[in-house]
Amino acid sequence: MEFQFLGTSAGTPTRRRNVSALALRSEGARHWALVDCGEGTQHRILRTPWSLNDLRAVFVTHLHGDHCYGLPGLLASAAMMNRTAPLVLAGPAPLRAFLEGVMATTGLGLPYALDFVEVGGTAASALPDHVMPDLAVAATALSHRVPSFGYTFTERRLERKLDPARLQAAGVARGAAWGRLQRGEDVVLPDGRPVRADDVLAPPRKARRVIVAGDNDRPELLLEEARSAEVLVHEATYTDEVLCRIGPGPQHSSARMTAAAAAAAGVPNLVLTHFSPRYQQHGALAMADLEEEARAAYGGRLFLANDFDRFQLDRDGVLHRLEDDAGKAGPAPAGAQAQR
Amino acid sequence: MEFQFLGTSAGTPTRRRNVSALALRSEGARHWALVDCGEGTQHRILRTPWSLNDLRAVFVTHLHGDHCYGLPGLLASAAMMNRTAPLVLAGPAPLRAFLEGVMATTGLGLPYALDFVEVGGTAASALPDHVMPDLAVAATALSHRVPSFGYTFTERRLERKLDPARLQAAGVARGAAWGRLQRGEDVVLPDGRPVRADDVLAPPRKARRVIVAGDNDRPELLLEEARSAEVLVHEATYTDEVLCRIGPGPQHSSARMTAAAAAAAGVPNLVLTHFSPRYQQHGALAMADLEEEARAAYGGRLFLANDFDRFQLDRDGVLHRLEDDAGKAGPAPAGAQAQR
Numbered sequence: 313m314e315f316q317f318l319g320t321s322a323g324t325p326t327r328r329r330n331v332s333a334l335a336l337r338s339e340g341a342r343h344w345a346l347v348d349c350g351e352g353t354q355h356r357i358l359r360t361p362w363s364l365n366d367l368r369a370v371f372v373t374h375l376h377g378d379h380c381y382g383l384p385g386l387l388a389s390a391a392m393m394n395r396t397a398p399l400v401l402a403g404p405a406p407l408r409a410f411l412e413g414v415m416a417t418t419g420l421g422l423p424y425a426l427d428f429v430e431v432g433g434t435a436a437s438a439l440p441d442h443v444m445p446d447l448a449v450a451a452t453a454l455s456h457r458v459p460s461f462g463y464t465f466t467e468r469r470l471e472r473k474l475d476p477a478r479l480q481a482a483g484v485a486r487g488a489a490w491g492r493l494q495r496g497e498d499v500v501l502p503d504g505r506p507v508r509a510d511d512v513l514a515p516p517r518k519a520r521r522v523i524v525a526g527d528n529d530r531p532e533l534l535l536e537e538a539r540s541a542e543v544l545v546h547e548a549t550y551t552d553e554v555l556c557r558i559g560p561g562p563q564h565s566s567a568r569m570t571a572a573a574a575a576a577a578g579v580p581n582l583v584l585t586h587f588s589p590r591y592q593q594h595g596a597l598a599m600a601d602l603e604e605e606a607r608a609a610y611g612g613r614l615f616l617a618n619d620f621d622r623f624q625l626d627r628d629g630v631l632h633r634l635e636d637d638a639g640k641a642g643p644a645p646a647g648a649q650a651q652r
Numbered sequence: 653m654e655f656q657f658l659g660t661s662a663g664t665p666t667r668r669r670n671v672s673a674l675a676l677r678s679e680g681a682r683h684w685a686l687v688d689c690g691e692g693t694q695h696r697i698l699r700t701p702w703s704l705n706d707l708r709a710v711f712v713t714h715l716h717g718d719h720c721y722g723l724p725g726l727l728a729s730a731a732m733m734n735r736t737a738p739l740v741l742a743g744p745a746p747l748r749a750f751l752e753g754v755m756a757t758t759g760l761g762l763p764y765a766l767d768f769v770e771v772g773g774t775a776a777s778a779l780p781d782h783v784m785p786d787l788a789v790a791a792t793a794l795s796h797r798v799p800s801f802g803y804t805f806t807e808r809r810l811e812r813k814l815d816p817a818r819l820q821a822a823g824v825a826r827g828a829a830w831g832r833l834q835r836g837e838d839v840v841l842p843d844g845r846p847v848r849a850d851d852v853l854a855p856p857r858k859a860r861r862v863i864v865a866g867d868n869d870r871p872e873l874l875l876e877e878a879r880s881a882e883v884l885v886h887e888a889t890y891t892d893e894v895l896c897r898i899g900p901g902p903q904h905s906s907a908r909m910t911a912a913a914a915a916a917a918g919v920p921n922l923v924l925t926h927f928s929p930r931y932q933q934h935g936a937l938a939m940a941d942l943e944e945e946a947r948a949a950y951g952g953r954l955f956l957a958n959d960f961d962r963f964q965l966d967r968d969g970v971l972h973r974l975e976d977d978a979g980k981a982g983p984a985p986a987g988a989q990a991q992r
Binding site for chain 2: 325358359420
């Protein structure tokens with residue numbers, strides 16, 4: 313599984329970080345999912361290999377502007393590229409009212425269907441299978457000023473290998489049957505004996521699982537989901553000190569809170585994002601403060617996301633930040649948009 | 653008067669051009685006006701000296717997404733910067749419904765008032781004086797798929813000089829009275845004679861006038877306004893050839909159509925913008941085609957706008973494209989946003 317950050321700033325864009333968006337797909341898949349779509353997400357996508365035509369679904373964590381104001385423009389641009397495939401839009405209820413209101417007042421007609429999937433409730437709930445054919449998706453309710461959710465993406469199609477011992481026990485000689493059994497097909501041998509693929513395949517490896525959470529001041533709400541996940545992507549808007557000064561009103565997590573919850577869940581990879589712009593300027597506060605606070609509470613693999621960072625989760629559950637970043641090394645210089 | 657393009661692409665952003673927005677102010681003014689606000693306008697503003705706190709009014713030409721989808725995010729960011737001054741939002745009727753719908757569905761509250769000014773009708777109509785204290789603004793109805801307008805900005809406060817011949821004729825000797833008369837105050841001379849400032853000041857120079865038009869397939873609708881203007885900023889979405897191939901449905905102007913109307917009006921400076929992305933890619937079509945077509949029909953000072961281009965209109969009515977571009981030469985490299 314792999315994912316790329318398209319925005320990592322909280323509330324407003326800065327010169328280096330855009331507001332929230334993350335692209336994700338399973339290994340080798342053409343279709344991809346977008347989690348949140350802050351203003352300017354389509355501009356970010358222009359600098360990556362992700363194609364709007366291959367976008368299968370958008371999962372909106374919550375209906376605050378820095379997580380959804382890029383959606384109308386992204387839909388309009390997909391329309392101008394003559395997209396015809398339906399697009400799944402999953403999120404809390406105001407998502408549909410927001411988009412339908414914008415479309416009605418700005419004359420936006422689309423040549424493709426929008427398939428709205430409303431997420432709600434308080435417990436983790438599975439989304440319909442058609443949403444992402446190669447990924448099972450579940451939504452977990454979080455705690456924020458408006459309904460906010462975390463999305464759990466779990467691999468659905470796991471490759472399996474033939475087990476030599478089981479083949480021998482079943483008396484299946486090397487031949488054409490092996491290929492069909494490997495593909496999961498049951499066969500009838502030349503001597504008339506039926507063999508079920510499930511009986512000769514090795515047990516599947518664990519399905520990889522990635523959680524991408526929305527804004528949330530109670531990261532412990534994800535404890536159950538995170539226990540079986542390899543990766544947790546979660547906000548760390550402030551340090552504890554700044555959170556105390558601001559007070560609980562905005563309902564965000566500190567780096568320490570998020571790190572402590574990840575440690576309690578035993579999730580092996582933690583990626584922090586959604587950083588307050590105050591840490592991105594020159595001054596007394598720095599990204600290093602957030603990192604230091606998180607490291608003190610969490611001993612796993614810790615990352616602080618940057619815009620355009622690409623991550624790959626290998627089959628052993630180890631998350632890697634890719635250095636060879638296609639999002640930054642395209643044919644045009646990365647800063648071309650801001651220049652003539 | 654000066655203005656800066658923040659977006660010059662039609663319909664969708666490209667790597668080099670964002671969708672429509674233009675910042676404008678009168679000479680020496682702190683407050684400025686924004687004409688249109690496509691998605692990503694606030695990101696562009698981050699790379700210029702324009703401050704959201706000094707933004708006085710936004711004039712929306714029409715309610716298509718590439719001209720207004722940046723507005724909710726810009727309002728939200730101004731709120732996070734603790735703006736308190738009211739903001740004028742002028743545009744056709746759906747503007748208010750669009751914004752109020754977005755605000756209601758996304759929980760956007762603002763710590764400052766929005767002062768909606770609805771533009772409508774078919775003839776050029778003056779907007780209330782309070783909209784821009786230093787600029788008279790009028791809206792002219794254009795022809796597009798939805799109601800679209802061109803905004804005429806005219807200098808309101810003109811400096812005047814004392815006329816030596818008139819001073820002599822009125823018998824006003826050099827002294828303190830000169831300063832007060834220069835400032836427009838009427839005086840009573842030591843010998844008891846009253847002197848009216850208007851009688852000894854030279855006639856004011858012509859007020860500079862700039863028209864910024866929205867999408868429009870009948871540029872001749874601006875003929876009357878353009879006759880007394882120094883600058884016309886108008887779309888030139890395609891060349892004639894491409895417009896013929898696409899047909900009149902989208903209701904845009906070709907470079908030739910715009911140039912011919914500008915020539916008929918005798919406007920001395922013409923700035924083309926809103927270029928179809930097809931001219932921005934490598935291929936058979938190029939920006940040079942648009943320029944060539946316009947030059948063939950217009951003999952005045954012609955410019956094809958680029959994002960971040962700054963223009964200054966001098967007191968003689970000559971428009972200059974500024975080379976020393978503060979929008980591109982800030983302390984951070986122009987491409988910093990797209991890099992780590």
